[in-house]
Amino acid sequence: MLSEQAKDAGRHSTAGQRYCIGIVGAGSIGCYLGAHLCQDNALEVKFFGRETMALELAAHGLSVTSFDHHTYFAQPVAFYSSLNSLIECDVVLLTVKATALVPMLTQLKRFLRPEVPVVAMQNGIGIGEMLSQDLANPVLRAIVPFNVVKNRAGQFHRASGGAIVWQQSDHAAVNYIINAFEQLKLPVQLCDDITAAEYGKLLLNLNNALNAISNLSLQQQLLDRNCRLLLAAAMQEWLHICRKAGIKPVSYTGLPNALLPWFLRLPTALFRLAAGSMLEIDEQARSSMWDDLQAKKRTEIMFLNGAVVRMGQLYQLPAPVNTLLVEQIKRLESGEAAPLSINDIMQHAGLTS
Ligand SMILES: NC(=O)c1ccc[n+]([C@@H]2O[C@H](COP(=O)([O-])OP(=O)(O)OC[C@H]3O[C@@H](n4cnc5c(N)ncnc54)[C@H](OP(=O)(O)O)[C@@H]3O)[C@@H](O)[C@H]2O)c1
Structure with a gap:
């Protein structure tokens, strides 16, 4: 799905660098995507979410399954119920529901370094514009076409197929993540017209x-x-x-x-x-x-x-x-x-x- 140019951008950016990825709003989509990224040793993945989810993952670990039989397990996961450690992140995958974006903006502004790209993964219209109005950070959109459901405590299941449609960017850490998803059999389609x-x-x-x-x-x-x-x-x-x-x-x-x-x-x-x-x-x-x-x-x-x-x-x-x-x-x-x-x-x- 990826162009050769994007693949190169993803591979070359790794040299000696360990990117820190923040999954902000670790629920179904956040845990599903985050568990994939945990498989890549060049990435440090930090999950941000509710205390209840932190306890659940501590007790049961985090595993993901898929209709096409790809299974990953991630344990232990670095889970934070406060957003202070966002300051360390090089990219944020923002996976709260659209209804939670406004209160989240204040926190993002407080803790995120201004150059860090935020990838907004919500369903709906006007999300990117809304975030960009209030946030100095680069905002990208990604559209998740498949469904993820929680099967049982700590286990998230992808019930359908399709490639994540991801807004094209020249940000090295973002391209690294896209490449990592591809390697982990989670297809991504880059898109100019988001x-x-x-x-x-x-x-x-x-x-x-x-x-x-x-x-x-x-x-x-x-x-x-x-x-x-x-x-x-x-x-x-x-x-x-x-x-x-x-x-x-x-x-x-x-x-x-x-x-x-x-x-x-x-x-x-x-x-x-x-x-x-x-x-x-x-x-x-x-x-x-x-x-x-x-x-x-x-x-x-x-x-x-x-x-x-x-x-x-x-x-x-x-x-x-x-x-x-x-x-x-x-x-x-x-x-x-x-x-x-x-x-x-x-x-x-x-x-x-
Ligand atoms: N699930 C899917 O299959 C699917 C597929 C495609 C697209 N999407 C889209 O992806 C987005 C996320 O969906 P989802 O199903 O992953 O939602 P979700 O399971 O509700 O996950 C969001 C998580 O973020 C937490 N959260 C909200 N505000 C927070 C805050 N200020 N600090 C810390 N944690 C916070 C929520 O906790 P609380 O619930 O306690 O607020 C929840 O645990 C939605 O826009 C949805 O439309 C979902």
């Missing part, structure tokens, strides 16, 4: 809210035609906005993005046939937004469907389905009232089965 990559990932993440509202497993939800019709409509709204904005979102599915709504609208029997491996999801799996709501945490809705609504206003294009989805998630977050059912949302949006 906006297109971000916008393409959002297209898929529009389903998170719908999954949480439906209260179904992802598999059941995908086999429900009304859920698919709503998802198709939410995607169509985003694709219209992208077209007006002059952005061609990257496709992560193997299908051209423009065909996705059409594909989702197929009758269920046909969809089941055509979807094939797309439906090979753990029967219990649900979206992380559903998990957040169960844990009574704020969701990333305003960075996902909320971003579609904001951009729709900017380009004067209506986004009624995404607006309805945002409203329902807000209701669930506040614990105020039951959201509309999928059928009610269909009716409000003027969609018929």
Whole structure:
């Protein structure tokens, strides 16, 4: 996946230097990526996160598994529940949820050396701009296309494939990390147009809210035609906005993005046939937004469907389905009232089965 130039940059930067990498917000993605980097002796990896995670990893060690059978174990890990040691880091992989970025900024400004690049790995739109407004450090974006779930204490599992899409840079330590991931069989794709990559990932993440509202497993939800019709409509709204904005979102599915709504609208029997491996999801799996709501945490809705609504206003294009989805998630977050059912949302949006 990497160009020869990037490979050289990665290899040559190692000469005599041991880079210190900070994983800031060590949860599913942070622990998964960090465990890989721990395998490289030229890297010193520091994990920053919650005390509960520190205790969990101290007790169980950190291991990662993958659908393609790559397994790594890292023990002991250097885990910090205070950010003081960030001062030693040469690169930061920022892996908190988008909702945790604002409070985190104050801490980053306090402890990070100003030349240290920060790689923001959140889902959602506007993250890089938000960080760059407040932070003097170089900010890069990386988009994670696969899902990572915690199987049991200390063990993180990658449930799906795809290469991490990483904004191109000439920073030696960043290129070293990218190269290390490649060596460890975690593919990375360098990208010049990170906006297109971000916008393409959002297209898929529009389903998170719908999954949480439906209260179904992802598999059941995908086999429900009304859920698919709503998802198709939410995607169509985003694709219209992208077209007006002059952005061609990257496709992560193997299908051209423009065909996705059409594909989702197929009758269920046909969809089941055509979807094939797309439906090979753990029967219990649900979206992380559903998990957040169960844990009574704020969701990333305003960075996902909320971003579609904001951009729709900017380009004067209506986004009624995404607006309805945002409203329902807000209701669930506040614990105020039951959201509309999928059928009610269909009716409000003027969609018929
Ligand atoms: N998981 C996936 O499969 C996946 C896939 C692609 C992209 N992403 C994106 O990657 C990002 C991270 O997702 P994730 O699933 O890894 O989230 P996560 O499991 O919640 O991990 C984030 C960790 O950071 C901790 N944290 C938050 N604020 C902190 C602070 N100020 N100091 C120390 N620790 C702090 C959180 O603790 P608390 O929970 O206690 O706040 C949590 O343990 C999200 O934007 C998500 O959309 C995730």
